Each structure stands twice: as structure tokens, then as C-alpha cells.
Amino acid sequence: xxxxxxxxxxxxxxxxxxxxxxxxxxxxxxxxxxxxxxxxxxxxxxxxxxxxxxxxxxxxxxxxxxxxxxxxxxxxxxxxxxxxxxxxxxxxxxxxxxxxxxxxxxx
Amino acid sequence: xxxxxxxxxxxxxxxxxxxxxxxxxxxxxxxxxxxxxxxxxxxxxxxxxxxxxxxxxxxxxxxxxxxxxxxxxxxxxxxxxxxxxxxxxxxxxxxxxxxxxxxxxxx
DNA sequence: CAGAATCCTGGAAGATACTG
DNA sequence: CAGTATCTTCCAGGATTCTG
Numbered sequence: 471x472x473x474x475x476x477x478x479x480x481x482x483x484x485x486x487x488x489x490x491x492x493x494x495x496x497x498x499x500x501x502x503x504x505x506x507x508x509x510x511x512x513x514x515x516x517x518x519x520x521x522x523x524x525x526x527x528x529x530x531x532x533x534x535x536x537x538x539x540x541x542x543x544x545x546x547x548x549x550x551x552x553x554x555x556x557x558x559x560x561x562x563x564x565x566x567x568x569x570x571x572x573x574x575x576x577x
Numbered sequence: 578x579x580x581x582x583x584x585x586x587x588x589x590x591x592x593x594x595x596x597x598x599x600x601x602x603x604x605x606x607x608x609x610x611x612x613x614x615x616x617x618x619x620x621x622x623x624x625x626x627x628x629x630x631x632x633x634x635x636x637x638x639x640x641x642x643x644x645x646x647x648x649x650x651x652x653x654x655x656x657x658x659x660x661x662x663x664x665x666x667x668x669x670x671x672x673x674x675x676x677x678x679x680x681x682x683x684x
Numbered sequence: 685c686a687g688a689a690t691c692c693t694g695g696a697a698g699a700t701a702c703t704g
Numbered sequence: 705c706a707g708t709a710t711c712t713t714c715c716a717g718g719a720t721t722c723t724g
Contacts (some may be wrong), residue, residue, distance in 0.1 A: 487683055522698060524707095550707055658687090
């Protein structure tokens with residue numbers, strides 16, 4: 471069972487964890503890595519045209535540090551780096567899916 | 578039925594809607610209005626000690642403009658203003674609940 | 685009580701150029 | 705290809721004071 475539901479405890483406990491999702495592009499990136507998708511850096515760049523390289527890396531690195539994405543480096547020329555969700559990251563799916571439904575429901 | 582699932586459409590469609598949740602305090606406020614809770618301005622202030630008046634109003638007004646909270650004014654002295662979720666706002670519950678679960682699951 | 689009106693600052697985000 | 709390294713801009717957020 472989850473702990474007893476009180477607004478205060480919910481707000482307090484969640485507040486920190488939600489920081490993981492903070493950042494202009496985090497959720498957008500997440501949607502592109504859903505369902506076990508594996509994407510190269512350049513693929514993410516193309517998929518999100520409005521983002522700059524700096525922002526893309528920055529957000530990816532933070533997500534990596536927070537343990538929701540994995541970075542796989544292939545030492546070859548030219549370089550190849552793949553990103554995918556960690557198990558912990560995958561567990562976000564239900565939540566993001568619910569958000570997606572909500573978003574679609576608006577139109 | 579929801580539309581066909583593609584990362585691109587998901588990201589695009591959701592991107593705008595998620596702006597509704599942007600802002601340092603939006604989610605915290607939402608958690609305090611969950612389950613049909615009705616709160617006065619001063620109650621929210623007490624419930625979220627770290628927030629400033631300006632921020633509280635600002636975020637509430639944005640949420641009101643976005644159609645997820647309602648503002649009820651009682652013309653009396655002293656003034657009394659109540660906030661509650663709209664139906665549309667209530668539909669966020671499943672999503673936020675999933676986030677809550679995810680957050681709690683971390684520890 | 686529930687705001688409005690100012691002023692101000694840190695840091696997130698962007699632009700651009702360079703590199704192993 | 706997948707990054708670094710700087711420089712710059714911008715505004716969300718905060719502090720403070722005032723008011724119907």
C-alpha cells in the first residue's frame with residue numbers, strides 16, 4: 471500500500487521527484503524514448519528541430535544523472551551514442567500516458 | 578479512440594498542453610485542490626509556506642485562464658475567495674496520481 | 685483578506701563557433 | 705557524429721510595499 475494520502479505529504483514528497491521532469495525539453499525527449507525506443511543523438515536532434523545541441527545534451531545528461539535514461543557509447547569512427555530509458559524511466563510510462571490522454575482529450 | 582500513436586504527434590500535441598502545468602508551483606497547488614477540495618487564498622498560503630503571494634496569485638490566475646481551476650468570489654467584508662478544480666482540472670487526477678505513485682516508488 | 689504595483693536578480697535557455 | 709566552450713539574452717520567480 472502507498473502511504474496515507476494527505477495533500478501536504480503528497481506535495482512534499484513529490485516536489486523533489488518532479489524536479490527530475492523539470493526543464494523545457496525533458497518531457498518532449500521522454501516521449502521520443504517511449505516504449506523502449508532507442509535513439510541516437512542525431513536522431514533526437516532531427517526529431518526535435520527546435521532544440522539546440524547544447525540543450526539536448528544538457529537535458530539528456532541531467533536525465534542520465536537522475537537515472538531515467540541510459541547512454542551507450544560505441545567507440546567507433548564516426549562516433550555513435552544511443553539513448554534509451556532505464557527501467558526506472560520506463561515506469562514513468564503510465565503517468566505520461568495519462569498525461570497524453572488528458573492532453574488529447576482537450577481538443 | 579485516441580489518435581494513432583507516434584512520438585512526433587505525441588510530442589507536438591502534448592507540448593502545448595503541458596505548458597499548462599509549467600510553473601514552479603502549479604503541481605503543488607494542484608495537489609492541494611485534489612479530490613474536489615475547496616480552498617481559500619489564505620488556506621493555500623498556509624498550506625504552501627514557501628510560496629509568495631505574488632506567485633500564488635500568478636499561478637492561480639494562469640490555471641484559471643487555462644481552465645483547470647475556478648475562482649469564486651464572495652462579496653463580503655472581509656473578502657473571501659475560493660478556489661477549486663474545474664471538471665477539466667479533475668480529469669488530471671489519474672495522471673497526477675500516476676506521477677505520485679512513481680514518485681513514491683523511488684525511495 | 686485578497687490582492688495589485690514595482691523593482692530586481694539568478695539562472696535557464698539560446699546563439700555561435702570550435703573539436704576529438 | 706557527438707559533443708565542448710563561451711557569450712548573451714531573457715524572464716520566471718522573489719522581495720517589498722501599498723490598497724479596496
